[in-house]
Every structure is written in C-alpha cells, then in structure tokens.
Amino acid sequence: MSTTELAWFKSSYSGDSSGDCVEVATAPTTVHVRDSKNTTGPQLALSPVTWSEFVAFASRS
Known part of the structure; x- marks a missing residue:
C-alpha cells in the first residue's frame, strides 16, 4: 500500500x-x-507495537 492511499x-x-x-x-x-x-515531507513508519509503546510513553509525560 502506498502512503498516498492511506x-x-x-x-x-x-x-x-x-x-x-x-x-x-x-x-x-x-x-x-x-x-x-x-x-509530502518525511514520514515515520512504525510497527503497531512500537506505536503503542510510544503512545503509552507520551501519555505519561
């Protein structure tokens, strides 16, 4: 899937x-x-597990 289709x-x-x-x-x-x-600039592509860990970390801040 291309990022333009997301x-x-x-x-x-x-x-x-x-x-x-x-x-x-x-x-x-x-x-x-x-x-x-x-x-059209840089994008991050994360695994669902990594994203979940990031969101959990950010919500504690």
Missing part, C-alpha cells in the same frame, strides 16, 4: 492554530506518522 487523520491533540499538527494513518502492519503541514 486514510490520514489528525491527532486530537493537535490544535487548530498551534502549528503542532501530527497526522496518523494505519495499515495492517504499519502505523504512519507525518506533519500535516508538510504532507
């Missing part, structure tokens, strides 16, 4: 005017993360 959604923690905008798209074996202001 259904991206904006993080609920990204504010409308703060400029900190993260988008996430899930595929069966990968979680993709990108900057919504630069959709």
